[in-house]
Amino acid sequence: MFTTPTLTVDLSAIVANWEQLRRRFAGDECGAVVKADAYGLGMAPVARALENAGCxxxxxxxxxxxxxxxxxxxxxxxxxxxGVQAGEEFSFAAHRLIPVLNSRTQIDRWKPIAAEHVHAVSALHIDTAMGRLGLQPEEFDALMLAEPKLLESCRVGLLMSHLSCAPTPGHPLNPMQLALLKAASRHAPGIPVSLCNSGGIFLDPEYHFQLARPGCSLYGISPQEQAENPMRPVASWQAPILMTRTLTHNQTISYGGAGAATAGARLATVASGYADGYLRGLSHKAVGYVGEHRVPLVGRVTMDMLVFDVTEVPESLTQEGAPITLLGDADGIRVDDLAGAVETIGYETLARIGARVKRIYI
Ligand SMILES: Cc1ncc(COP(=O)(O)O)c(C=O)c1O
Structure with a gap:
């Protein structure tokens, strides 16, 4: 019997997505962003699968x-x-990790390490519009004027910037960022450049440069806002039914008495809630699937449980331990749709899926 919620992650779909991106990318190399536990899906198995595929x-x-x-x-x-924080320098050098240098402070911190270790290379980040990290273009110009050997002394092997509006091809910030990065790269002849995240790979090839850094699209999230999602579905979250019963009278359901069901309705309570990352904002809005059958969520999302109306589903499919799909790209609940229902993004939806949801890799 199925007793714990599971997140089934299709590693071959992740690899297929990476291969699709690599084919589309006009530059030299397509990498992979696996931060935040590979967007919640599990860094170790995801990274191993991608490395096996040639990443x-x-x-x-x-x-x-x-x-x-x-x-x-x-x-x-x-x-x-x-990048490299105070006290982290030697770990970077000892484990051949490459810091993205984001500020004057990080640059100064890295110089002595780069002077001592031949393999202590770095990347340099130019902030062309995100306003989070990186040198501003004018700051970089001034620094290069004052220290023409800066790139050598930090062993900079990559110049990078990050697009703020890549999923929106017509956005005016895209060409502006491109122009700023091109101008900055004139200080770094022969040094490879990286600009594209997932959305960037779907922009014109002049955005591509040498190295791509896709994340979300590997995991089935759409790389573009207004286009059909070309990526393969990757993740499916299923929760076991704890109990099913037929109501003998009209009744309110869940906290606040805000959900309602009528006598004769068959309701299934399943083991997942907002503590597992099923966002509370989905209350009254979401649907699940039992096989082919679409089942509406009734009432509020609680910490560990959800209630679905399974009146229309054959009883044999809704016994204790049977699964209800909460998120399943392949089953009709794409991650972007679930996110859109609560005005968030697929990234957050995946990254929040909690540790109680057992990861299964296929
Ligand atoms: C600097 C940087 N590059 C690349 C990515 C990957 O972006 P995406 O997941 O949109 O492909 C991220 C994601 O947050 C990022 O912060």
Missing amino acids: HTFFVATLSEALSLREILPDVRILVFH
Whole structure:
């Protein structure tokens, strides 16, 4: 009997998505972003599968993510978006991790390490519109004027920037960012450049440069806002039925008495809730699937349980332990739709799926 909620992750679909992106990308190399536990799906199995498929460059956010990845994959290139924080320098050097240098402080921190270790290469981040991390273009110009050997002294092997509106091809910030990065790259002849996340790969090839950094599209999230999602579905979340019963009288359902069901309705209570990342905002809005049957969620999402109306489903499919699909790209609940219902994005929907939901890899 099925007793715990599960998230089934189709690794071959992730690999197929990476291959699709690699074919589409006009530059030299397509890497993979596996930060935040591969957007909630599990960094270790995802990264292993991608490496087996030929991916050699991985991106994470933090040193601790990089160290976990290094244990699994000793030979790949690992870049760390947050860069090198105080006290982390030697871990970066010892484990051949590549910091993305985001500020003057990080640059100064890295110089002595780069001077000492031949393999201590770095990437340099130019902030062309995101306003989070990176040198502003004018700051970079001034720095290069003052220190023409800066790139050598930090062993900069990659110049990068991040698009803020890549999923929207017509957005005016895209060409502006492109122009700023092109201008910055004139200081770095011969150094490869990386601009594209998932959405960027679907922009004109002049955005592509040498190295791509897709994340969301690997995991089945649409890389473009207004176009059909070309990526293969990857994840499916199923929760077991704890109990099914037929109401003998009209009744309110769940907290606040805000849900209602009538006598004769058959309701199934399943084991997942907002503590598992099923967003509370989905209350009254979401649907699940029992096989082919679409079942509406009744009442509010609670911490550990959800109630679905299974009146229309054959009883044999709704016994204790039978699964209800909460998220299943392949089963009609695409991650972007579930996210859209609560005005969030697929990234958050996946990244929030909690530890109680057992990951199964196929
Ligand atoms: C710097 C950077 N590059 C690449 C990515 C991957 O972006 P996406 O998931 O949209 O492909 C991210 C994601 O947040 C990022 O922060």
